[in-house]
Amino acid sequence: MTVKACGAHSADQPLVAMTIDRRAPGPQDVQIEIAYCGVCHSDLHTVRSEWPGTLYPCVPGHEIVGTVSAVGNDVAGFKVGDVVGVGCLVGSCGQCSACGDGLEQYCERGMVGTYNGPTNDAPGHTLGGYSQRIVVDQGFVLHIRHPQQQLAAVAPLLCAGITTYSPLRHWNVGPGKKVGIVGIGGLGHMGIKLARAMGAQVVAFTTTESKRDEAHRLGADAVVVSRDAGQMKAQQGSFDFILDTVAAPHVLDAFTALLKRDGTLCLVGAPATPHPSPSVMGLIFGRKAIAGSLIGGIAETQEMLDFCAEHGIVADIEMIRAQDIDAAYERMLHSDVKYRFVIDCATM
Incomplete structure (x- = not known):
């Protein structure tokens, strides 16, 4: 037909x-x-x-x-x-x-x-x-x-929902965890909402001060302007998990430095050209990981939809x-x- x-x-x-x-x-x-x-x-x-x-x-x-x-x-x-x-x-x-x-x-x-x-x-x-x-x-x-x-x-x-939900679930984001969301766009705004609903402490990272109020509206507990070296240094070594939604090449070392020992930086943005190569030493001295995640399976996508319906998330x-x-x-x-x-x- x-x-x-x-x-x-x-x-x-x-x-x-x-x-x-x-x-x-x-x-x-x-x-x-x-x-x-x-x-x-x-x-x-x-x-x-x-x-x-x-x-x-x-x-x-x-x-x-x-x-x-x-x-x-x-x-x-x-x-x-x-x-x-x-x-x-x-x-x-x-x-x-x-x-x-x-x-x-x-x-x-x-x-x-x-x-x-x-x-x-x-x-x-x-x-x-x-x-x-x-x-x-x-x-x-x-x-x-x-x-x-x-x-x-x-x-x-x-x-956008399942792309952010799947890694948050996989890395056990929830109460007692400090979670960063890098980028406040189609993926990032969902990441903030979901991480907040899961009970985590949520910090949004943006390149512009103008998005501070918007990030708080979406549910972020705190907002860091990533171009401000002082703000970034104040967060060093404090994150359990960071979800990076940015689809443009950028220096990953700035975010791996913010991870606790055994913390993970997960990439879900897909840039057209590679990120600059990260510092291996920054990973070794802290057993930190850089990972990736792709959407979710059917069962997990249904779980995400039900979670969002229960929490009123769209x-x-x-x-x-x-x-x-x-x-x-x-x-x-x-x-x-x-x-x-x-x-x-x-x-x-």
């Missing part, structure tokens, strides 16, 4: 309205009428071929919230009318050790991305949530339990029409959004 979508035919062309095909639901499939789709910086990178391997036509979007309109005969746990979500992946091998551990994002044969991933459906690669409808295997569909009025702001949880968003996506991309490049754009898919 054909549905309306918004996508690009090449890296140097704007996103345009297009018609795409969606498969009829198979026995294991859930068909979803998309209400809202968040706009992630990964969408921009992929559409403009700033990351290698983009396949065209490219329909981005992996922060999807909608309503079930049909289910396959073998589907259990979802029914027509359910409010559901789809995040960054729609398939994995299901057989490797990562999949067996519920970590489908680390599938050893390669996860299937919600867009630009391999599929038997035309045109041979997955097409994402900038569209009216999507059909997804039930194993990659998530229940949304937030109230109706929050659904648009739930959409970014499917990427993203700070600005709603846009489908026709305004290119303008939104340009604003994203200038960090001109607080903190995530969300497409009203009724405007397709």
Whole structure:
């Protein structure tokens, strides 16, 4: 069946309205009428071929919230009318050790991305949530339990939310832990909210004094301007965990110096060029670690959504029409959004 979508035919062309095909639901499939789709910086990178391997036509979007309109005969746990979500992946091998551990994002044969991933459906690669409808295997569909009025702001949880929740959970962030969040943007603002809800002492790091009040509003207990050497020195050796959300190269030594013995600096921002090489001595003398984390598995993403529903956590968003996506991309490049754009898919 054909549905309306918004996508690009090449890296140097704007996103345009297009018609795409969606498969009829198979026995294991859930068909979803998309209400809202968040706009992630990964969408921009992929559409403009700033990351290698983009396949065209490219329909981005992996922060999807909608309503079930049909289910396959073998589907259990979802029914027509359910409010559901789809995040960054729609398939994995299901057989490797990562999949067996519920970590489908680390599938050893390669996860299937919600867009630009391999599929038997035309045109041979997955097409994402900038569209009216999507059909997804039930194993990659998530229940949304937030109230109706929050659904648009739930959409970014499917990427920004789980990207920050997963490392916070993995490194046991909670009461008695001092946690730093570097960067106050689409990822960082979620990291502050989540770490605060987990009961940690939360310190936000920003390059500009002007974001101090905003960081406190989001839930930070304290704010440090990272360009101020005095403020940084005052925090030295005091953090159990620091989550670095910045997607631009920067000196990591400034943050590893703030870790306690056995502390971890976890990177979730993906810069286009490498960070400067960190000082090994700074890690050795303190048994400190620099780590990375990629989204989360399906079970953990459901856990995150339920945690956010319980604590009333959603993203700070600005709603846009489908026709305004290119303008939104340009604003994203200038960090001109607080903190995530969300497409009203009724405007397709």
